[in-house]
Amino acid sequence: MTSPARMRPAHPADHDLAALADAFSLVTSTGAAVTPSLAGVRVTGVTVASNDVEPGDVFVAVPGLRVHGATYARQAVEAGAVAVVTDAVGAATLDLPVPVLLSDDPRALAGPLAATVHARPADRLTTVGVTGTNGKTTTTYFVDAALRAAHPVTAVMGTVELRIGDEGIESPRTTVEAPVLQAILALALERDAGAVAMEVSSHALALGRVAGLEFDVVAFTNLQRDHLDFHGDMEGYFRDKSRLFAPGQGRRGVVVVDDEWGRRLAREAQIPVESVATHVGAPESADADWAVVAADIGLDGVGSTFTLRGPDGALHEAASPLPGLVNVSNAALAVVVAHAAGVPLDAAIAAVGRAGAIPGRMERVIERGDGFPLALVDYAHTPDALVLALEAVRPITPGRLILVFGSDGDRDQGKRPLMGEIAARLTDVIVVTDENPRSEEPAAIRSAILDGVRAVRPDLADVHEASSRTQAIHDALALAHEPDTVIITGKGHEPTQEIAGVFHRYNDRSVLQAAESAARAQRAERHA
CATH class of the missing domain: 3.90.190.20 (Mur ligase, C-terminal domain)
Incomplete structure (x- = not known):
């Protein structure tokens, strides 16, 4: 693997463009001198980046902050795009030899369209999405360690890397664009992966990068000051994070309730949620479904041990392989998330406790x-x-x-x-x-x-x-x-x-x- 855009299945599904247009209520733009027919056009991929086009792709031209994606539509067609999907503003500038289809919101469409083109790979994988300000990467790696206790091959997608099994590449951002995401899920399935753990950024949620994907389990670490240049204020930041806990985006959730935002999310989420309290002795521990009731922060600098109380009151001895209370929190969340994703509790605890080093995290x-x-x-x-x-x-x-x-x-x-x-x-x-x-x-x-x-x-x-x-x-x-x-x-x-x-x-x-x-x-x- 050399580029996220090239992480595609070797045997892509083949779709009829006319059928896709009907499925997504897309109408043909008639602004060009000649309106190309949809008949017989076969689609094998989707992209929002003109320089990532492969023959058979639909190029989704989305409006950008400075330049409309339609500006690059001709370049996409020259690279092999068989159709362009864009809005009325973008279509008004186009006269192309391929069909141009109209969508009111092409950015929101890109994910569901890519999911359909790749035969909805997430439906055949166990999928976990982790969001929050701090701890996403560590928690995701801990979850992956636990998922590997139940699935011989797993995939990880996040800030550090995009990895399927033992093969990975550098990641360009925390959460890749929706068509790339769906292609990687299809490739993971093709390579016999059974589960995927991924970081989900607030930008990704605001910009629809996980549209078309319903996670089996979604998780929330915390909300602290960050990205206010994008979200405006903490209320806007919280609103975008909470999109992950909406019906159709996540089936069930696990929320750390150590801060006010986590407690609010646990109350307001419209999907079933389990709460996790990780501050020993804090008031929220009494009402949380899961709680860290004791912790021994190792002075060797390697890790810590802790006791996790389950919903039934049973106590479970667990460990974090990284130092500090913050990683007790990450480890406890990962254990509960993996268990919610189908990993036996004892296996999840053991796997998280022996998880390997995480690049750039302590x-x-x-x-x-x-x-x-x-x-x-x-x-x-x-x-x-x-x-x-x-x-x-x-x-x-x-x-x-x-x-x-x-x-x-x-x-x-x-x-x-x-x-x-x-x-x-x-x-x-x-x-x-x-x-x-x-x-x-x-x-x-x-x-x-x-x-x-x-x-x-x-x-x-x-x-x-x-x-x-x-x-x-x-x-x-x-x-x-x-x-x-x-x-x-x-x-x-x-x-x-x-x-x-x-x-x-x-x-x-x-x-x-x-x-x-x-x-x-x-x-x-x-x-x-």
């Missing part, structure tokens, strides 16, 4: 010893996620806690000083650097973070600034001693860094490994 890159600190990489990029990450590693840090972090450009600017305040309050040494500046001036982003740092630490004691993220990591490792812990947050698994619209190959883990190698080489040279 990922241990350097182990403490031989003069080197413990060094980890974590994706935490919101205020609440940063708090949870720092609180998770503080108990396993005999010395100083050293943080390398930044904040994204072209995203919610209000969180930058908040994250600066958190860093100043919860760490000993700070290295502020760039994350993905995108089109913004990197120094301005760092300045906003430092404003928050100054609110807690006016003298900026033990605060450093580095314009190069690579240099920041080298600096942090040079500052650290063996009892210290270095945690690098914000990018996690990401394989690129976006600066001024250009994507540069970059990965925190690789840079940290290179910094360790350089430090060891320097040490060897000094002692030679």
